[in-house]
Amino acid sequence: MSPHVEAIADEYTRYKALGEAAIAQLDDDELALVASEGGNSVIAIVWHVAGNLESRFTDFRTSDGEKPWRDRDEEFVLRTVTKSAVLEKWERGWDALLGAIGELSDDDLLKTVTIRRQQLRIDQALQRSLAHTAYHIGQIVFLAKQIRSGGWRCLSIPLGGSAAHNARGADESAKAHARMLDHAHSIQPPPTTTSSS
Amino acid sequence: MPSDVNELLFLVDTAYNRVSWHGTNLRGSIRGISPRQAAWRPGRGRHNIWELVVHAAYWKYVAWRRLTSSTRGSFPLEGSNWFERPSNSTLAAWRSDIALLEQTHRTLRSAIADLNPRDLDRRPVKGKTTTRALVTGVAAHDLYHAGQIQLLKRLAPR
Numbered sequence: 001m002s003p004h005v006e007a008i009a010d011e012y013t014r015y016k017a018l019g020e021a022a023i024a025q026l027d028d029d030e031l032a033l034v035a036s037e038g039g040n041s042v043i044a045i046v047w048h049v050a051g052n053l054e055s056r057f058t059d060f061r062t063s064d065g066e067k068p069w070r071d072r073d074e075e076f077v078l079r080t081v082t083k084s085a086v087l088e089k090w091e092r093g094w095d096a097l098l099g100a101i102g103e104l105s106d107d108d109l110l111k112t113v114t115i116r117r118q119q120l121r122i123d124q125a126l127q128r129s130l131a132h133t134a135y136h137i138g139q140i141v142f143l144a145k146q147i148r149s150g151g152w153r154c155l156s157i158p159l160g161g162s163a164a165h166n167a168r169g170a171d172e173s174a175k176a177h178a179r180m181l182d183h184a185h186s187i188q189p190p191p192t193t194t195s196s197s
Numbered sequence: 198m199p200s201d202v203n204e205l206l207f208l209v210d211t212a213y214n215r216v217s218w219h220g221t222n223l224r225g226s227i228r229g230i231s232p233r234q235a236a237w238r239p240g241r242g243r244h245n246i247w248e249l250v251v252h253a254a255y256w257k258y259v260a261w262r263r264l265t266s267s268t269r270g271s272f273p274l275e276g277s278n279w280f281e282r283p284s285n286s287t288l289a290a291w292r293s294d295i296a297l298l299e300q301t302h303r304t305l306r307s308a309i310a311d312l313n314p315r316d317l318d319r320r321p322v323k324g325k326t327t328t329r330a331l332v333t334g335v336a337a338h339d340l341y342h343a344g345q346i347q348l349l350k351r352l353a354p355r
Contacts, residue, residue, distance in 0.1 A: 003318040007330035011337055035239075036351045127208055127333070131219045134337040138344035146239055173326040174334060 002106035008126050009101050014174035015130075015137045016094055017181035019049075021155050022137075022144035023086065030147045032080045040076060042143050046086050048075040049136045050093030056115065056129055060100035065115035065125070101126070155181060201314045205332045209309065212336035212343075213302050223253060223339040224298075226346040232291040236283050237353040246349050247282035247291065249342045250298050255280070257301040260335045264308045266322040273297060305335065 001009060023031070023042065031042045040048075051072065056065040109123035120128075145152050156177075211217035214224035227235070227250060235247040244252070251274065258272045274280050274297075283290055309332055317329045324331060 003327060004329060007318075007327055007333055010326075010330060011333050014334075015337065015341070035348065039348070039351060123204070127204075127336075128219060130333070130337055131212060131217070131340050135219060135340040135344035138341035139348055141341075142345040142348050145243065149240055174330065176325070 001102075002104075004106045004109060004123070005101060005104045008123075008130060009098070010174040010178070011130055012097065012101070012133065013178045015134050017178035018155055019046075019090070019137045019140050020087075021153075021181045022141045023083070023090070025148050025151070025153055026083070026144055028080075028082050030144075031083060031086055032078070033143075033147050034078070035143055035146050040139070040143075041078060042140055042147075043079055043081060043086055044076050045136050045140050045143070046090050047079070048072075049133060049140075050089045050091075051075045052132065053093035053097045053129070056125070057096040057100040060096075060113060061111075063114075064117060065113060097129070201317070202310065202312050205309050205312070205317070205329070206306065208336045209302075209306060209332060209339075212339040219340070221343055221347055223343040223346075226343040226350070227295065230291075230350070231355075232283065232286050232288050234350065234353045234355065235291055236286050237349070239349065239352055244279070245282065246346050246353070247294060248279060249346055249349075251280045251282055251294050252278065253339055253342055254294070254298040254301040256338055257298075257305045257335060260331055261301070261305045261308050263321050263324045263331055264305070264312070264328060 023046070026042060034041050051070060052075075055067045055070040058067065104122065109121065109126075111122055112119045113122055113125050114120070115125060141155060207215075211219070212222055214222060227246065230246060232247075235250070236245050238245045255272055255274075255278060261267070282294065312328060318327050320327055321331070326334070
């Protein structure tokens with residue numbers, strides 16, 4: 001992958017892993033909870049993020065990124081679905097994104113795509129999308145922590161662990177962070193202890 | 198090559214304080230917040246808005262260190278990553294930490310402005326990622342926490 005495309009792809013992957021590590025800690029019922037009246041559930045935010053990615057990156061180079069089949073308002077409707085349905089929706093969005101990015105070279109980044117009938121350079125379209133995705137994944141992580149409360153499994157440097165982290169000279173790249181989250185997610189049992197960060 | 202230095206500046210500015218299509222950025226998310234709201238925690242051991250602000254300032258400082266390979270200066274607060282706040286819940290203390298965020302952003306922005314475009318896909322001396330990836334990461338980090346602050350504001354008593 002070309003270096004510029006890779007830098008963006010790695011950052012997307014970091015946030016994908018963060019979202020998945022948060023979702024993994026919730027059961028079906030918890031995914032549908034809201035933190036405040038009128039607020040969004042994790043399901044609603046997943047529907048929105050995935051709906052946005054699927055619309056923007058399906059036929060990314062050849063069609064408008066706001067697809068006629070997308071119903072943005074419907075993404076925020078409160079719904080109750082299983083975790084497997086949540087993950088299926090999530091993956092559909094990410095598959096479209098990562099498939100489109102995988103076909104790009106750095107030379108493509110100055111070319112344009114169309115989003116809502118406006119021409120946009122591909123690098124700018126990617127950065128906008130990354131910004132939107134990071135913002136909402138911050139919210140997924142926040143909601144998941146709020147719901148899991150004491151049983152939360154930390155997704156970054158644990159509270160009180162910064163000194164050891166710094167002393168190790170740990171790799172803070174997006175790629176390393178995503179690998180760490182995937183690894184922790186695959187080997188750890190369901191959370192039973194208290195942590196916070 | 199796209200995303201030259203000006204593009205990177207645009208990226209960090211829109212994530213921090215420049216109007217952008219993606220809505221509320223980090224600086225916008227704390228506009229008008231009182232010290233009481235900033236200090237409110239959604240639960241035991243959870244971070245408040247105040248701590249997210251200082252955390253964001255710290256990582257801007259770390260990014261500046263990496264970009265400049267500087268060995269001079271240090272973050273004005275003792276510790277790293279997360280800093281328990283507030284130590285003093287006055288308006289002056291809250292404003293002081295907002296000023297710290299502003300100052301670290303300005304310093305980082307200035308370092309980005311001084312970058313040589315040819316270095317963007319190289320790793321800084323002690324860096325584990327390229328300069329471009331580092332700056333992209335700082336912008337995304339601001340927005341990740343801006344999204345969380347927006348939720349904290351909905352929950353915090355006014």
